[in-house]
Amino acid sequence: MYKRTVLIVEDELLIRIVLADTLADEGYDVIEAGNVLEAVAVLGRRKIDAVITDVDMPGGLSGLDLARMISSSDMKVPVIITSGGSIVRPEELPSDTVFMPKPYGMNVISAMVREMTAAETRKMAS
Secondary structure, three states: OOOOEEEEEOOOHHHHHHHHHHHHHOOOEEEEEOOHHHHHHHHHHOOOOEEEEEOOOOOOOOHHHHHHHHHHOOOOOOEEEEEOOOOOOHHHOOOOEEEEEOOOOHHHHHHHHHHHHHHHHHHHHO
């Protein structure tokens, strides 16, 4: 059986670990990245079914930059952008991207990932 893969791009280690453990417990294969450049490297070599990224990231590129890169590529991967300090307006979001303010409940983010990956499965089947 194919295991859905979620890429978590989060520079706050504790948040990344808790989120990764939660999604792994839900049955996802989880890959972690601490910044956008690490995430781009992963996206270049692995099939990813969903991305969760923080807005504010070290290294000069933001999670919003990452979402724009993904949206402009042929990958068509759904992205959840999160932030505890920034508010991203809907018109700033690329297609297949949603914004979730921090703090968020792990059950809420899990449900969002489940819904997004199920939607991708339906698109592939049609």
